[in-house]
Amino acid sequence: MVTPxxxxxxxxxxxxxxxxxxxxxxNEPLKDPITLEFDNHDDIFxxxxxxxxxxxxxxxxxxxxxxxxxxxxxxVMLKNRNHPIFESFYPAFSAFMKTLKSQ
Numbered sequence: 001m002v003t004p005x006x007x008x009x010x011x012x013x014x015x016x017x018x019x020x021x022x023x024x025x026x027n028e029p030l031k032d033p034i035t036l037e038f039d040n041h042d043d044i045f046x047x048x049x050x051x052x053x054x055x056x057x058x059x060x061x062x063x064x065x066x067x068x069x070x071x072x073x074x075x076v077m078l079k080n081r082n083h084p085i086f087e088s089f090y091p092a093f094s095a096f097m098k099t100l101k102s103q
Contacts, residue, residue, distance in 0.1 A: 011039040
């Protein structure tokens, strides 16, 4: 197996499956599950554990949601940092990450 890389560096490879369980509109049919495979330079499970330990949120579930969403978003942003959509957001995100890491 070839070690995945992110921006030329070794990376972790993940598979994520998401499925709808209950919709707010009971008349809407459930969609088929989706499976994504992606690389990330961080150990996402370790990040989830760190965020849970910091007890920043009401529940462990919220900590996991936050960590996963943050890591998915930030990796895409890093890979596309020169895209105009991130131009004004990148400085604020950097400041946010510094604040988060100092908690």
